[in-house]
Amino acid sequence: MRIKTYFQEAYNxxxxxxxxxxxxxxxxxxxxxxxxxFIIAMIIFGMDSVFENLMETIYSILY
Numbered sequence: 001m002r003i004k005t006y007f008q009e010a011y012n013x014x015x016x017x018x019x020x021x022x023x024x025x026x027x028x029x030x031x032x033x034x035x036x037x038f039i040i041a042m043i044i045f046g047m048d049s050v051f052e053n054l055m056e057t058i059y060s061i062l063y
Contacts, residue, residue, distance in 0.1 A: 021029070
């Protein structure tokens with residue numbers, strides 16, 4: 001009986017109490033996430049390139 005009550009309350013909360021975003025809001029959020037992901041990827045790529053060049057320089061001096 002408790003499980004049935006749990007699912008009824010969960011359903012009622014999802015239907016009546018949750019404010020769902022509109023399609024436009026979801027699209028805007030998706031664009032923001034894609035842009036942020038791209039910027040973070042470029043930052044990591046840049047850091048990796050700098051570290052790679054630094055290590056190549058250090059190894060060429062030592063060996």
